[in-house]
Amino acid sequence: MPHARTGAAIAAALLLLTSPLAADGSGDPAAVSSSQGEYSDKQGNPTFKIEKDGTVDWYTSVGYLRYTANCMQCHGPGGLGSSFAPSLVEALKTLSYSQFLDTVTNGKKNVSASQDLVMPAFGVNPNVMCYIDAIFIYLRARSDGALGRERPENVAPKPDGYSAAENACMG
Numbered sequence: 001m002p003h004a005r006t007g008a009a010i011a012a013a014l015l016l017l018t019s020p021l022a023a024d025g026s027g028d029p030a031a032v033s034s035s036q037g038e039y040s041d042k043q044g045n046p047t048f049k050i051e052k053d054g055t056v057d058w059y060t061s062v063g064y065l066r067y068t069a070n071c072m073q074c075h076g077p078g079g080l081g082s083s084f085a086p087s088l089v090e091a092l093k094t095l096s097y098s099q100f101l102d103t104v105t106n107g108k109k110n111v112s113a114s115q116d117l118v119m120p121a122f123g124v125n126p127n128v129m130c131y132i133d134a135i136f137i138y139l140r141a142r143s144d145g146a147l148g149r150e151r152p153e154n155v156a157p158k159p160d161g162y163s164a165a166e167n168a169c170m171g
């Protein structure tokens with residue numbers, strides 16, 4: 001739906017302009033709906049849901065594991081960055097969900113005489129792409145200051161249908 005996407009992008013831009021407290025490029029992270037255990041914010045972007053007792057939603061927990069397996073070697077524990085790659089805790093303060101998807105799918109390069117920064121393209125890697133929303137959700141929670149850098153201790157139960165969808169994606 002191109003119109004909805006454009007609308008969401010404009011809304012996100014307006015939100016950034018009008019609200020200096022907006023925590024990230026996707027706007028207010030409050031969860032307003034869910035589908036099969038994956039929460040969405042009011043713009044329809046994937047988001048986290050963390051209860052007062054610290055229990056995290058299933059996707060946040062999966063995102064922690066997948067981030068750690070596929071991204072941490074460059075972007076550092078908890079997304080804090082390293083000498084190889086920038087902090088994603090910082091990046092997600094301004095990056096939208098669609099920009100995030102684009103970069104992870106297609107990669108990004110910043111190569112010059114003084115630096116050699118290459119973000120690999122993961123578009124054909126099911127270990128990343130089947131979990132891309134979970135990774136975004138985890139990093140969004142980190143960027144928003146809602147989650148520490150340790151492995152989440154208490155996790156909501158696995159949603160019905162999650163395993164079937166996961167198996168279908170992994171093929």
Ligand code: HEC
Pocket residue numbers: 067070071072073074075084085086088091095100103104108109110116117118119120122128135
């Ligand atoms: C081999 C090292 C490496 C791995 C592994 C890696 N990245 Fe990156 N990533 C980079 C580098 C380097 C950059 C900066 C590229 C640039 O500045 O052009 C980057 C940039 C990014 C950006 C853009 C940040 C911005 O400010 O625009 C995102 C988003 C990102 N990576 C997400 C991920 C995710 C998610 C994973 C795991 C699925 C991952 N990266 C795995 C090296 C890596």
